[in-house]
Amino acid sequence: MDPESEGPQIIKVTPLQQMFASCTGAILTSLMVTPLDVVKIRLQAQRNPFSKGKCFVYSNGLMDHLCVCEEEGNRAWYKKPGRFQGTLDAFLKIIRNEGIKSLWSGLPPTLVMAVPATVIYFTCYDQLTYFLKSKLGENESHIPIVAGIVARFGAVTVISPLELIRTKMQSKKFSYEELHRFISRKVSEDGWISLWRGWAPTVLRDVPFSALYWYNYEVLKKWLCEKSGLYKPTFMIHFTSGALSGSIAAIATLPFDVVKTQKQTQLWIDECHKISMPLHMSTWTIMKNIVAKNGFAGLFTGLIPRLIKIAPACAIMISTYESGKAFFQMQNARRQQYQ
Template sequence: MDTEQAKPAISKVTPLQQMIASCTGAILTSLMVTPLDVVKIRLQLQNNPYSKRRCFLYCNGLMDHLHFCDEGSNKAWYKKPGRFRGTLDAFSKIIRNEGIKSLWSGLPPTLVMAVPATVIYFTCYDQLSSFMKSKVENEDYIPIFAGIIARLGAVTVISPLELIRTKMQSKVFSYKELHLFVKNKVSHDGWISLWRGWSPTVMRDVPFSALYWYNFEMFKKWLCKNSDKYEPTFGINFTAGAMSGSIASIVTLPFDVVKTHRQTKLWKYDIPQEIPFQDMYPKEGQNTVPTSTWNIMKQIVSKDGISGLFAGLIPRLIKVAPACAIMVSTYEFGKTFFLQQNLKKQEIHTSALVLK
């Protein structure tokens, strides 16, 4: 049999393999970045620790999460901060007094949301990019559109899960009680209420995604060209991921500041058990607390000036840039690995057909 006739179509990475690669990347990123955020929170709160039943914001560079302070429970990872003189001192004292596992005490709640969100996001991006490349000639703007659609999809799917997960953290709930909570919320406020907080998240994450993927592809091509590489290496992907993540972080920081302000209004309130979850958020006009993005921006600018919209830039860069670099380089490495395995299987299959 002729070799050309026996050769099957070029193997590609399957959606399942893309999901495995993105899942591995999300887990690895969380493992490496979580200790930094645990230490950061302990340092920030040592002068003003949270009391029980208060809320605080946690972010590992991939996603941010709202948590209730339930110190003392078996599932709680928030602990009294202690007295630290700096980052290295915090690392050493936490390891010495609480054990090295305490540096990853925020890992479980991170993985619950970060892994499925990242799997959906990266897999959708790759699938959309491949589809668009087969339909259009100019590929320069494909990363922007694919990044926007993929992020919209991921945020939309995860938002109701985030609401339910936060509710579960507020106290111990049985599945029956949780089902009753969702049923009552939908009956009173409609299905749209399950996507509360979707708008500010989209305003921050969608521009970030568009900028990130466009710059990542551009930096990757530029680095390959200047290093005489036909295919990007792990180092090229890592560098491109860090650079594109840094740019996207800077540009979208005002929306991140607004989202944080909106969420951390909860910090001013104790959360008694009898307050319904859907009523915990203070509403605009009831407590003179602005909730719209524009009003919050105006409040920040009037109080702190334009620089207030870029508060926390350095900590965000320190956390997000390496998280983006680790995630995308691990993901691309995983895809390369699976592609090589697929090509080997294809060669074996071709050789078997030729021998026949």
């Protein structure tokens, strides 16, 4: 259904062009989704003021990041006072009183990780897809699952230590020398594996998410093309397929997201307050504890906020990425005509 999937055109979009398209999509997604999370965090801080050492999850639409509060009074963007009556009221008052730039507070540090991770992920997925199609055939239905699993596994593994370091830097203002000492001590005490703390629940959440997302995306894209009588998908088909497949994957993997957040939060409570906590509990043990305390519904805490972020983020990212690839494909085709 997609022109890229035809044999002669497989190599028409180069890896560098895929990287540029995914980078553009990542930046655009962050710019459009971050304000939703900034408003959510400000509303949370209004109801339960953040104290030093308190953790909250910040999302730029591409990745979730654990942030640790500092003692900065009202100077910190997440502690600024406000009397908001709801989401829309918060949007309007933040823009009026603080300027529109405040809706993107805290974005630059997270983009440093989110953009490279997204570029690695999408480029690897496409390259693996092309490779597997050349070996297994164009119509092999398991290709999106395999490519999605391998690409996400690689991206999570590369980024995981950087996430730990970035979170530590946010918890306190560290010099590079102090950060080096922290990493050296961590490695000498617990080994190199300690830099991948939280990797297992992240993989359990992100890898199944990726497999479900890409499989459903390809199926929905093909189905919508057939229903519309189109040979290749339009921007709206990419957008709709991305939103629906992202929502399905988000619901299915939410329990692992709850576990990951709880595990990371416990880690940084321990770092900030020196409280002895069972940080080395397995994912399954944490899940059992959540069910015992809050019932099965506890594993799906925060479903609506997660869907509100993930559905538009997936839709914007994939439609921008596919549009970028289509643009480069046209440019490459024109270049070949003149050769």
